[in-house]
Amino acid sequence: MSSNDIIVSLDIGTSKVRVIIGEVTNGAINIIGVGSADSEGIRKGAIVDIDQTVQSIRNAVDHAERMVGIEISDVYVGIQGNHIALQTNHGVVAVSNEDREIGEEDIERVLQAAKVVALPPEREIIGLVPKQFLVDGLDGISDPRGMIGVRLEVEATVITGAKTAIHNLMRCVEKAELQISGVILMSLASGQMALTKDEKNMGTVLVDVGAGSCTIAVFDQGNLVGTSTLPVGGEYVTNDISYGLRTQTEQAEKIKLKFGCSLVDDAAEDQKFKVMRMGSNVEKEFTQVDLANIIEPRMQEIFHLVRQEVRRMGFGDKVNGYVLTGGSVSMSGVLPLAQSELEATVRIAVPDYIGVRDPAYTSGVGMIQYVSRYMRVRSGGSPKKSAARKQGPTTSAPSKPGLFERLKNMFSEFI
Structure with a gap:
């Protein structure tokens, strides 16, 4: 099993902490491991005791690891709560290639431009969801790669959350000795799994x-x-x-x-x-x-x-x-x-995978689908090493920067 093919989602709920291990092969997802543990330290979706939450995460991870026989090192974490807010923003850049063909770099730059938004000091950007791209004024484009143009624009939804809630969640995951590959809004992930394309278009709650x-x-x-x-x-x-x-x-x-x-x-x-x-x-x-x-x-x-x-x-x-x-x-x-x-x-809505045919697993499975479809496409199509490695003797690797260092790097250009 290649570690490139593994995605692990972590859903920290009020009653259960759920860890789902998904294997992606040629675009198809197989759920190969599921771990769950009683959630302690969470009340009404908010963390009220960090040590208890950390223990719950460790228990769920251990459960999933024993089922599959691999060691989980990186996870995608789901976030939700009343502190989440959505706002629309616009980004514009000039196409950098001499032949005016729009490439990955241009898309990345226009998405970064859309993230430049005035926020109160207690709020932070969690993610960005492009609604549509515009090439030289032509709208309704979902993927502009390979098109010819001079001016690239994006209309996007910026997802923001309270710094305190985000950092407490991340602190719990890091204390459980896991690396955070990304933070995903649960509503987006659940929508990816639970809703059809027509339902999303016609207005569905x-x-x-x-x-x-x-x-x-x-x-x-x-x-x-x-x-x-x-x-x-x-x-x-x-x-x-x-x-x-x-x-x-x-x-x-x-x-x-x-x-x-x-x-x-x-x-x-x-x-x-x-x-x-x-x-x-x-x-x-x-x-x-x-x-x-x-x-x-x-x-x-x-x-x-x-x-x-x-x-x-x-x-x-x-x-x-x-x-x-x-x-x-x-x-x-x-x-x-x-x-x-x-x-x-x-x-x-019920996930249609063996081992997770229960509405309780919709968010966790949705996160795996969301990552495989969106969070890898922009990295050039090759899956990012995200989740796990086989158990056995490990070689020493250079230490990764800490959470706050990574966050500082991510948001330094907007501050």
Whole structure:
């Protein structure tokens, strides 16, 4: 296995840290390893304890390494949260070649020009997504390489985030003794996996319902045009079950995963389970209908808040459908409930790879697809050494610059 063909994604969520190892051969992706660990130190998608988060990352990485038998050294890290903002910017450069043929260097220069944007001191650029290129005024070009022209322009979406959140995330990954190959916005990565080209063009909302937060991403005319995060998710359902059945949270989570149903109408009266109640050593019996009566109002509220947020963002009339993903949508009854609450066409996106056929893995698999398609194309088509090396005796390599040194180099031209 060549190390050039390996991409590793790291998805740090509120309930789980997931590591996915993808092998790219001739453009096709195979998922060869998956590692997950309970997430400690994260609340509502934000890091609240660095040491616990580092341990969770190490556990997930160890799990994935044992599955495949390779040592992970570099990862692509997913980022999300309410601190993420999008803004449009324009870049213009003159084509440098004498024969006026647009090459990689010109594309790189025009993208760097689009990154020159005034930002408050507490914010930082995470990434840049080109909407379209223009060659001598001709618009609608997706890849200008090889074209002849004098003036190259780009219209791009600049993704920015809070420095504190970005640096804390990176600090955790580096403390877990991993190199960061890149930081990717989760909404973009999930959209890469979950949405078709037509869905991106016609106006679709991608809703990632996680444990601690619910991320909304609006796609229109092929681009990500809006993103928002709501501080509600599957954890709230678990807490409701814990209160309603008077049992411990850990027990409530297990009951939710095994017997949970989002619609009372779909729940079975004959599906019964026993619960050890707090302050007592006697088990009490409940039915799935009792459980659905607790879950349905909370899931209704989540989808109601999603719809309200999409309207607040100004996309209420432009939405042609919703696509759901994330660990909390795999519960039975979610789809019909979402359709009635959102009053639109709704489907659930599931990755179509062996070992990760679960909506919870959409972001991680999407990151691998995004890297293989976009983050390598601009480096000349040859895959960047990104992820792993076989276990065995290692030769000493020159030490890589630290995280803050690399960040300083990246952003020095904009400061």
